[in-house]
Amino acid sequence: MTKTDRQLFLALLLIGVFLFVCSQFFFYQPNPQSRVVIKVSGEIIQTIPLQKGTSQERFIVEGKKGKAIVEIKELKVRMLEAPCPDQICVNQGWIDSPWQTIVCVPNEIVIYLDKEAPVDAITG
Amino acid sequence: MNKFYLKLGVGIFSVLLLLAGVFFFLQNQERQLTSEQFLMDTLVSISTYGTDTDFLQQVTEKAFKEIRRVADLTDRFPSPGTIAYEQSDVVKINENAGISPVSVDEDVFKMLQIAQDYYELTEGEFDVTIGPLMDLWGFGRETQKVPTIVEIQETLALVDSRKLILDEEKQTAFLSQKGMSLDLGAVAKGYAVEKAAQVMIEAGVEKALINAGGNIRVIGKKDNNNAWKIGVQDPRNPSNLIGVLSLNNEAAVTSGDYNRIVEIKGKSYHHLLSARTGYPAGKNMSVTVVALDSGQADLLSTSLFLLEPQQALELVSRLNNVEVIIITTDKKIMCSPGLREKFEYRSGEGYSYDQN
């Protein structure tokens, strides 16, 4: 390792830590997320409102390679079963924050939480 | 040495390039301009988007001017002696009821023509000559009272769109019976908003949102990937949205039984009166119409509100580029087939959303 290597190492580390700290602030959200969004191949196929006190609910999602099962409990969601070789999505477990995303690449399924989209205007 | 200068040169060049890029980026950043004015008894807000704020400012002013022009033409109760009084075609027509035809502005004539069409389509439930009935209940006046059946029957004799005579050639309007009067409340706001939208589109605006107290007209898309999100209010809970519409280049107008209500002896009455019975229509809580033209959407939302839900859906199915969301008094939410993809139902206390 040369001197420049070490400088680069430090620089990357600092940038990484700096961005990490920034992102913690940037993505900090005091309000709980209110819905689960499930996308397949880039298209939203289902949004499910989240509510405190709801018991476990399971949804079947048709992915590229077959049926996956998504489980929702109170304010969190997880991939219960998915027909993919690596099982990364299943092993990820529960997610409960907006920046967490479950991605099952072989099935092209993306699951994340967000707030209900703010509206531009209200008619009434 | 040579190499050093080369490196220095490349360094300076890249910094300049970066600065130029940042400058260019900031120059072409999309900006939003929002202005608000109180017009037509409501708060009208116009939001425009573009890179040139001066241009947006000018266009917004033009649009407001157009709304004010239509507002003046259709005002029913301007104080005598004011400019608005002089300019109101509706006042002229009403004052000349049973006397003589009045030549009117092109836009007023158009509004009356559309109103006549909807009189036919709703089989007389919607009637633009509802003025005397509105006055009897006291809408737009200081005092309100519940009329007696006899009073209503007497007044209904003065409500009849067949006695509104429009002469297309001379562009005149004539109420053939004394005591009749027009009320363009169900069309003027939507029409004005549409005129304003057209002014903006002609000027070259590609992205804008006009909101005249819930009468909404969007121009263009919100951005490349997303439509404008328009919330539909829960009729029984103003802080809740029953659902969200995704609209591009369209208008959405809602008529609800919770708007413009009067309370008489502890009971509340809304202003959407049936021209057949003379009483506030009672089948629906709210009707939201999505159409390409805001004027049409406004008129239709009132007209459809007066009809039975099934009748309303049937009428919509016969019209092109018109969709509707109906919330009935028994809290059923119905949606015309073409709108199901654009309407995302959320939730609300006690409602049931009928997907079919």
Added chain:
Amino acid sequence: MNKTRKLVFFSLFVTLATALGFLETLLPNPFPLPGVKLGLANIVTLLVLYVYGFKEGFAVALLRVIFASLMAGTFLSISFMLSLSGAILSTIMMGLLIRTMSALSIIGVSMVGAVSHNVGQLITASFLIQTPYIFYYLPVLLLAGIPTGLITGYIARLLLCYLKKLKTV
């Protein structure tokens, strides 16, 4: 260098890179995060960049992604796009550094390669997921790239001593 000889070695490198990339998918992922991998195939790309040059390195990276995806049956799928964007960005970054910063050793270059590989994947993933929250992973993936880049960089340095001879023979 002899043309045929170069072709043989070049093909061997592509095969090796493909095999290593495939091997890695078979091993359990040592990192609990989605998208973080050791990047064994990157070792080969790095070596080719040093031994032959940018053009060849780029070709190896490209071919390895294509062959690996053909083997796994994921050609033109989203996972293919993800690896492709990662491979392209990291190869370009590494090639640039080798050419312009001689003070940097193969380990430093490897670190940048690993980091930019992760960033490239993330950029493509952001199109797939279309939520700004995806960039929450940016610092995480950036930091994760540092140790993986170090490890692959050390391995590459070990191998480079032997491969240097390739050029002269």
